[in-house]
Amino acid sequence: MVLSLLFKPKELIAVIRLMREAKRLGMEIDELPPEVVAAHVLPKTHPERYGLVPDADVTSTSPIEDLALAAVKDDVRAGNWENAADLVTATLGDWDRRERVVWALADLAAKDDTWMSAWQAARPGDPHWIVVHAKALVALAWDIRGNAAASETTREQFEGFHRVLFEAREAATVAASVLPDDPTPWNTMLTLARGLQMPHDEFRAVWAELMARDPLHHNGHLQALQYWCRKWHGSNELALEFALEAAAKSPKFLAWPLQAAYEADSTDPEMWKSPAVVASLDALLDRLADEGADTYALRDDRGYAAFALMQLQRFEEAVGQFRALGALADAGPWDYYEVPRLTFLAQRGVAVQKMAKGKGIKAPVR
Amino acid sequence: MRVSIRAAIAVALLVGFYVLAVGLIGGLLALETFALINRPFVGLKLALLVVPVVFALVKGLVSLERRETEEVPGTLVTPADQPALWDLVRRLAADLGTRPPDEIRILAAVNAGVAEDTRFLGLRVLKRRMFIGAPLLTSLTEKQLIAVLAHELGHYANKDTRLAGVVVSGRAAMLRAGSHMNAEHWFQRLIAKLFQGYAKLYLRVSQAISRRQEFAADRFSAQLAGSSAASSALRELPVIDAAWDLFTDRHLTVAWDLGYLPTTFFEGFARLRTSPELHEELEEIRQHPSDPDRGPYDSHPPLKERIAAIDALALEPESGWGDRPAVELLTDPMPLLDSAVLNSLKSDAHAKQRVDWATLSHIGARARVVHGTERLLNAAAAAMNQPPSLTTVLNALDAGRLADLGSYTPGNKNAGVRARREMARGEVLPELSALVALAFSDAGLARWELDWLGRTTFVTSSDDFDMATHLDTAVSDHGSTEGLRTALAMAGVAPDYRPAH
Incomplete structure (x- = not known):
């Protein structure tokens, strides 16, 4: 080096x-603190000249998207569970939102479950409780394991991880039986499939159950895409195949092939240039042309689009995506990194520099 | 090259070793004397170099001659004690045309051998000793034992290569070359290197002789015991070795630290050898014999080659040898064999309390379990500020202190108290289970048994002691220790129970 x-x-x-x-x-x-390093190594550009927000304004903190969810999270932190329980109950039928609400509450429950116990004691047999409980066990399992490499994970951490994941699977099975129409417990099972090294056939059976309840389940597709990645239980090819099928189902999944290419970046960087990926990117750009960046999902799509454009030397279009993202570096792929804001700024800086020097491919007239 | 020529070279090298060292010393002293007489001042300066070198050389020579002063291992058996064994050995020596040993000693090892006390790098022999491993006596047939002993005596019986016996004795001496040198001192280190370099040359020259000697000794072995007994003895050695290792590691010394030994040794070894749980494993070793690691200068050819060579000879045994177990050669064998083992153990072995095998297994297993509960007892005592006992552990659980009883940290730095509690559950449950098992065992309601493979099982006198549900409830989030406390009270376990060491 x-x-x-x-x-x-x-x-x-x-x-x-x-x-x-x-x-x-x-x-x-x-x-050295990341900010100090950033001051020395980030490309020196003048973002405002290109309609971009200044470096100092960029943040990785998401704005509040779901006011009701934010409110019940505060309630839970204060020890009041009733509103949270009511919100979970109210999301029945709005599956994507239900997934977000359940997940956010499950994250809290994994840290401290006193409020969950109070909920269970006050409303014994509440089917929504067990939906949150199952998801909380998945979050808890990952807290026990941590994100370190296997070699740096202790035997006790692995044991706890597996033990709690098995409990999560049991809880999700119960939840699925008490709320037969709800895809959320089935998505919980897709999520823990990775940790439990679920075989392909068994995974496909769970996937079929989820699809029967919500064929366009947003998070379910993301979980399945991860499962089919090379680093988990699939391969670069299986992940791309899955992503392309999803993208063909709905334009809202057009960024999935880009995510598959991103996951394959370290082992097959040529995937970015494959016609199927480029076609998905162009279709996604067309779709995004009429949309803003005011939801996390949209910023996620734009982030992967920007990253893909950089790989394809289409710097001018990449700058366009950064312009649309504005000050928010909260979504993918930046959230993969330790300091998402700096990754965002580094990529944006390079895009601006290259464009200013007239390098790469000019943006087509749309 | 013919063996005799090689042997002559090897012996010349042995003699040369002394000539070289003595020559160097003589030359240096002569030079020094010459210098002191003619140029006293230069002589004094030269002495600074010569004196340490001569000192180191002399020390090196001494190291070849000086035996380790340690005791000769094994239990001595006299012809009066064991006439049949001595008759057998003398007859073998006579058949092979070599001198019978002056001593026979029984070892606690899977090994047999003949060794000689020598002077002048093996050129002169003081005493010949035969060592016989006690496990061999209890595991081989008479014919197989004859095969093993004939091989060892055969090393000294090669009439064709009279010098080769000397060569083999010389190897042992050469391996000691320079062993007494002080590695800190560079002069001595240098001389030690010189000696060792010479020794390596010798070992290489004599290697081929040694290998040939092994095959020749195997041939003697087959001539006396017959090919089939000789090759089956070679196959049996790794089997006995594996069984003996298992026996000494997992059984004989299982409660050594606690001050216990079994009342009988070889009775247990015999049961281990014939136990059904070991049958398959030992048969596997018998079918696929592999060589033990004997170090880089070992001269034995691979076991498989030796077996094949012996089988190829297809020799019939000399008449008069029996197929009975070798142990029948001994008069009152068990006390002798057990004392050979006792003598091989550390000196405080005689002070150990002797108990039967079942008791020994239980004591050994119990001690390991006690050790595994100490952490939990101490953690509970610290959390509750109470003396360490089973009740303190249960009190801590009832007080919702499960998270404080664990010692492991979750992988995510931002994990909450729930993750710590969950990890503690995984850690505490087996420890609590062990503690409860100890309480039952100390109340006389259960015990640990050890099978001959070294696996322990917890045996209770009835199914009422199935505590799994009570234990799970005790460590679960909204659980209770009530069921466990009731069961313990019914078994007569004192509330302040704490396992004694």
Whole structure:
């Protein structure tokens, strides 16, 4: 790494500056706060000249999208579970929103389940309770395991992870039986399929149950896409095949093939250039032309579109997507990184620089 | 190259070793004397170099001669004690045309051998000793034992290559070369290197002789015991070795630290050898014999080649040898064999309490279980500020302190108290289960049994002791320890029960 820097004078200068800065602050270069590093290594551009928000305004904090959900989360943190329980009950039928509400509450329950116990005691047998409970166990299992590589995960963490995932599967099965129309417990099973290394046939059976209840379940498709990825239980090809089928079902899934290509980036970077992926990208850009960026899902689509455009040297169009994203670096693919904001700014800076130098492919007239 | 020529070279190398060392010492001393007489000042300076070198050389030579002063291992058996065994060994020696050993010693190891106390790198022999492993005596037939002993005596019986016996003794001495040198001191290190380099040359020259010697010794073995007994003995050695390892590791010393030994040793070993749970494993080893690791300078050819060579000879045994178990050669064998094992153990072995095998297994298994409950007892005591006991653990659970009884941290740094509690559940349940099992066992209602493979099982006198449901309820989130407490009280377990060591 050090040797390769010698041939990149600009990066070498940046590293030397960082070393000086680290010495001044009395710390190791690895310990420097991300913001300090960013100030030295991010491309120096003038975003405002291209209709982009200044670097300092960019944030990875999502604006509140669902006011009711935000309110019940506050209630739960204060120890009041009733409104949360009522909101979950009210989402029956609006499956995508139900998924978001259940997931958000499950995340809270995985940290502290006192309010869940109160809910269960006050409304014994509430079918919505067990839906949240099952999802909370999945979140809890992942909290126990953590996101470290297998080699850095202890035997006890793995044991706890598997034990709780099995409990989650049991709970999801009960939830599915008490609310037969609800796709949410089936999506919980899709989610834990990865951790339990569910075989393909069994996974397809669960998938069929979900599709029978909501053929366009947004999060369900995302969970399945992850399952079919190479790093889990599929391959680059299986993931792309799945994503293309989904994109053919609905224009709202047009970004899925880009996500498949993103997941394959480290093992098959050529996938970005495959005609099917490029066609999906162009179709997605057409669709996004008439839409804003005011939902998380839209920003997610635009983020993957911007990333794909960068890979294809279509910098001018990428800058267009960054312009539409404005100050929000909260969605994919930035949320994969430790400091999403800096990844967003780095990509945006490169896009602007290359476009300004007239590099890459010009945007077509639409 | 013919064996005799090689052997002559090897012996020349042995002698040369002394010539080299003594020559160097003599030369250096002569030079020093010459210098001191003619140029006293230069002589003094030269002495700074010569004295340490001569000292190191002398020390190196001494290291070849000086035996480790440790005791000779094994239990000595006299011809008066064991006439049949001595008669057999003497007859074998006579048949092979070599001197019978001066001593026979019984070892607690899967091994047999003849060793000699030598001087001058094996050029002169002081005493010849035969060692016989006690497990061999109890596991082989008479013919197989004859095959093993004939092989060992055969090393000293090769009439065609009179020098080869010396060569083999020399190897043992050469392996010691330089072993007494002080590695900290660079002069001595240098001389040690010199000696060892010479020793390596010797070992290489003599390697082929040694291998040939092994085959020759196998031939003697087959001539006396017959091919089939000789090759079956070779097949049996790894089997006995595996069984003996298992026996000593998992059974004999299972409660050693607690001060216990079994009343009888070889009675247990015999039961292990014939136990049904081991049958398959031992048969597997018998069918696929593999060589033990004997170090880089070992001269034994691979076991499979030796077996094939012996089988190819297709020799019939000399008449007069029986197929009875070898142990029948011994008068009152068990006390002798057991004492050989006892003598091989550390000196405090005699102070151990002797108990029957079932008791020993239970004590050994119980100690491991006790060890596995200490963490939980201490964690509960700390959480509740009460003395460590089973009741304190149950109190902590009833007080909702499960999370405080665990010691593991979840993988996600931002995980909440629930994740810690969940990990503690996985940790506490088996420990609590062990603690309850100990309470039942100490109340005389259950015990641990060890099978000969070394697996323990917890045995209760009735099915009433199935505590699984009570244990699960005790550690579950909205559970209770009531069921467990009732069951323990009915079994007569004291409330402040704490396992004794």
